Amino acid sequence: MMSENNNLENFSKISDLRAPFDLNSLVRDNIKKLTPYSSARHEFTGKASVLLDANENPYGSTLAEPFNRYPDPLQWQLKMSIASIKGVPAEHIFIGNGSDEVIDLAYRIFCDPEKDNVIICPPTYGMYEVSGNINNVGIKKVNLLPEFQLDVEGILSAVDENTKLLFLCSPNNPTGNNLNRNDIEFLLNNFPGIVVIDEAYINYSNQKSFIQELTEYPNLIVMQTLSKAWGLAALRLGLCYTSLDIIALFNKVKPPYNINEASQGLALEALQHTDQVNTWIKELVNEKVSLTNQLLNFPFVEKVFQSDANFILVKVKDANNLYNYLAQNEVVVRNRSKDVLCDNCLRITIGTPEENTQLLILLQQYEQ
Numbered sequence: 547m548m549s550e551n552n553n554l555e556n557f558s559k560i561s562d563l564r565a566p567f568d569l570n571s572l573v574r575d576n577i578k579k580l581t582p583y584s585s586a587r588h589e590f591t592g593k594a595s596v597l598l599d600a601n602e603n604p605y606g607s608t609l610a611e612p613f614n615r616y617p618d619p620l621q622w623q624l625k626m627s628i629a630s631i632k633g634v635p636a637e638h639i640f641i642g643n644g645s646d647e648v649i650d651l652a653y654r655i656f657c658d659p660e661k662d663n664v665i666i667c668p669p670t671y672g673m674y675e676v677s678g679n680i681n682n683v684g685i686k687k688v689n690l691l692p693e694f695q696l697d698v699e700g701i702l703s704a705v706d707e708n709t710k711l712l713f714l715c716s717p718n719n720p721t722g723n724n725l726n727r728n729d730i731e732f733l734l735n736n737f738p739g740i741v742v743i744d745e746a747y748i749n750y751s752n753q754k755s756f757i758q759e760l761t762e763y764p765n766l767i768v769m770q771t772l773s774k775a776w777g778l779a780a781l782r783l784g785l786c787y788t789s790l791d792i793i794a795l796f797n798k799v800k801p802p803y804n805i806n807e808a809s810q811g812l813a814l815e816a817l818q819h820t821d822q823v824n825t826w827i828k829e830l831v832n833e834k835v836s837l838t839n840q841l842l843n844f845p846f847v848e849k850v851f852q853s854d855a856n857f858i859l860v861k862v863k864d865a866n867n868l869y870n871y872l873a874q875n876e877v878v879v880r881n882r883s884k885d886v887l888c889d890n891c892l893r894i895t896i897g898t899p900e901e902n903t904q905l906l907i908l909l910q911q912y913e914q
């Protein structure tokens with residue numbers, strides 16, 4: 547498990563032993579040429595006591611807390627707090643309105659519609675493909691191998707001159723496993739575009755995050771989120787960690803005030819309580835082990851895949867039937883049986899002990 551307390555001093559020194567990486571050749575021309583929007587709060591730096599620059603309401607708002615002023619467009623306070631927890635300098639952090647915004651911005655920075663393409667490795671998180679379709683960018687699918695590991699050769703042979711991004715998800719959703727670190731490192735060294743590693747579930751994994759490798763790989767973007775272990779899904783805060791050059795591109799393209807003041811303030815407060823989050827992580831991992839063991843006792847459960855996340859992928863005799871039975875009893879799981887390599891599989895999020903017990907009681911009463 548990755549506890550939420552790291553040390554900024556671990557952030558390694560830049561190594562320049564690698565073959566030159568040409569970021570510019572990967573960026574869309576219109577983005578290179580773009581003059582970004584410059585907001586009032588962005589242009590002025592210094593001490594201000596009278597703010598007559600942004601056409602705000604000077605009286606306040608009708609809420610108890612003042613929300614009449616535009617928020618910090620670059621969220622520095624929040625980034626500094628994340629920096630001290632994660633051990634990555636604040637300037638290397640970008641915050642999106644959920645990871646979904648980070649994914650969309652990566653497409654808009656690097657991929658020319660109708661020309662460029664990206665590689666994804668199904669079964670995996672659905673937004674990589676949806677976001678690509680919204681941006682009218684080609685999607686090349688190189689399925690995971692039967693053990694849910696990367697087909698490294700397949701990925702590299704799918705690359706063409708218009709391949710810009712590779713999306714990897716580790717631990718992977720919906721399968722739950724870590725991708726082999728050696729495979730990821732090989733791809734970081736050999737994939738000619740940007741490698742995006744989505745670490746939404748890294749807190750539940752015993753694999754090390756790639757955020758400490760940023761200075762090694764100029765083509766690396768690591769995504770994390772406050773939606774899972776931190777319990778802040780409703781605030782919509784997705785993070786990415788990458789080189790200063792790529793951060794500058796994200797800042798150039800993002801909507802000026804993409805993170806609202808309420809989210810910034812509440813997240814700052816939540817981030818004070820790392821101990822609570824680390825306790826939740828440990829409890830969930832323990833619950834996962836015990837739920838897995840109990841599931842294996844049911845005759846209709848064929849396999850529980852090894853998981854490094856806060857969910858398990860479970861292969862059953864008839865996934866649609868079991869899904870419907872649970873739904874009729876007000877327990878909602880995710881039916882993944884239409885995904886490649888996921889025949890008759892349900893994805894079950896680990897709940898509280900009480901919720902998991904409710905699930906198990908229902909399963910005891912389940913007649914196929």
Ligand SMILES: *Cc1c(COP(=O)(O)O)cnc(C)c1O
Nearest residue numbers: 644645646671719746771773784
């Ligand atoms: C849940 C999840 C996210 C989080 O998305 P947000 O937009 O930050 O809530 C990102 N990636 C994967 C693989 C996920 O499963």
